[in-house]
Amino acid sequence: MLKGKKIAVYVTGGIAVYKVSDLVRRLIKAGATVKVAMTKSATEFVTPLTFQILSKHHVYTDTFDEREGDKVSHIHLADWSDLAVVAPATANSLAKMANGLADDFVSTALLATTAPVFIVPAMNQHMLENPATVRNIQTLEDDGRFVMEPDTGFLAEGYTGKGRFPETEKIVETIQEFLLNKEPNLPLKNKKVVITAGGTKERIDPVRYITNDSSGKMGYSLAIAARNLGADVCLISASKTLQTPYGVSLIPVETAQQMHHAVDVEFDTASIVIMSAAVSDYRPEQVLNEKIKKNEQEMILKLVKNKDILATLGSQKKHQFLIGFAAETTNVEEYAKGKLVKKKADMIVANDVSKPHAGFNKDTNEVTIFMVDEEPVELSVNSKQAIAEEILAIALTKMTK
Template sequence: MSGACKLLTNKRITVYVTGGIAVYKAADLVRKLIKAGADVKVAMTASAQEFVTPLTFQVLSKHDVSTDTFNEREAQFVNHIHLADWTELAIVAPATANVIAKMANGIADDFVSTALLATTAPKLIVPAMNQHMLENPATVRNLASLKEYGYEVMEPATGFLAEGYEGKGRMPEPDQIVEAAQHFLVQQTKDLPLKGKSVIITAGGTKERIDPVRFITNDSSGKMGYSLAKAARNLGAQVTLISTTNQLPIPFGVAFVPVQSAAEMEKAVFAKFNDSDIVIMAAAVSDYRPKTEAAYKIKKTNEDLTLILEKTTDILARLGKEKKHQFLIGFAAETNDVETYAKDKLARKNANMIVANDVSQANAGFNKDTNEVIIYQPQLDPIHISVRSKDAVAEEILHAAINTLNL
């Protein structure tokens, strides 16, 4: 089971659904929370029921849906208080301007607002409304009040609105909300092994320019680095992800630094290195770059083209030389003699750990959703991690580091 699922396993979550066109996304959100292991109950406003019926959420959640303050189904409980006490995390999604105003000002005039007022559990608010409503000074003030109360407020997405034009105010996708919930719970949890630790992770294949339209690169997708970033975040770390790719969603709660070349990556890594506790060089960094970069597109001629390449800085080796307290993890993507090359790299680069894999295998390596790796550390037996999702591999790598560090 992944660390993300562990955060939500058996967690009692109430999703409060209020009236807006984005209600259709709330059904998928409930499904994804349940898939992540949570026990989910739903409460709806009257307006929300105009878009989706309570039966939809009842079937998904396997719980009755709360809609009426005065519908006391069980005589021994006051329903809205009972739900508030049951809840370990409240998610208001979509959160309309109306319910945000009620929460900010303590108004309780229906089941949802009454139960929320009685809820002492952490609250994640997911605003969704027209951009002009979002930017209204009253809404801005109300959202600021919720943040002051300690509620987590997600930033609305920008895109095509129901009114027919582009703008800010869309409800984020359910996957993003689940990630935000995980991150919020991490912030609320004090005993995570990487709490207070700073982790740098690099991802993707660097690009070395030949001219304005061509470059030298490799097949790395960055997926392993992004999985490591999510896993480190879920274990409590403050994570900086230095990445060459813009094709993957940035993990919620992770500081993101975009780079392209090996030189840019080196600069970004060392800007954070002194304050870091763990550095994971998961990126596939180019070993060579063109000695000169053409200012204009190189035109085709009848002659062969010769490129003169020069070495790039070996970032991992420099980190190994300059590290003090940092725990340094490198990767070795090989196509043959994996153990020999990995052990050699571990010694030459002065790393604390090398994660090696055979990228020629069908279920491992570049552009795959799964991986199979062997972890090498000085004076320790290798750890073989069989084929599984990159998210699961990332967790195993970090737990191996935590065990070595005795965290």
């Protein structure tokens, strides 16, 4: 979503300035080119050099420091950017923006830009609740600016309140969602993508269960990739540790049976269904309400088979594009090809989970994609996010064939 985007980050003088270095780093990591401008107050907190090193561009601080003979810097930055991010936005800068003041580099460039403006206020709670600030934020929203809600938590003043600079990860997610809503021609716009993620848990008693090593990272990466293509994403997840991606609706589940039920409910209206969860093949025949006591030398646990969700969906499939995952440790190709036919899937993403960079719990993956009447496509080691984007790109090509 941010790949190739030109983002001007306007830094104003609040205590949260130091957090913006991480925001800049994350925006660049997500593929954006970033140029930074700072108010004089902002430079009291962090030096321009920090942002220059991170962004690899000159940092603008002075309207009259015109270094490039053929350009007026504040107009150049304003015109260059696809997006303006004001972070942190001080009460003072909000007031200036709301009233069209242009008395330094930042305020002048912001007045000159026609790019969408995304504002991240951060300040003391009383400053935030001051009627003047409330009025200024309302004016900015009425003018079509996006103002992000500050977090509540421990403030620099030493007490808890509203006004904290949100986590940088959350800001990047919100920026992506904001840009997404501005793009009319995304390939999965108005389409529902259902994704399962994580390893299911099959209860034995209140404190014990059967599960597997799946972290859910692949499913969550797919959810982000589908969302970035404009889809309405429904993530049915058995993972409790990962943060729900912004703009994605989460249905938490625990067991394979709960997951199956949740997928069933969503299936009819889905355009793409991706079964990336590691679903337990078996569950204990009996789930005990009380903890099993240790007494015998041996104990036999009787397991019964769970219904195969992918195969059931394959047999019910109408318009849906069905993607299954095959996590194997041996004969990966043979099993994956078998699954493709037996389960009537449109695509099987196979990974050899015994490989060092692939499979459960890792941040990277290495997969081979199998589709009916197509040669297998190998995706070499990459981040799960990049692999997720490639999987969806290939699915889109196949769907439109």
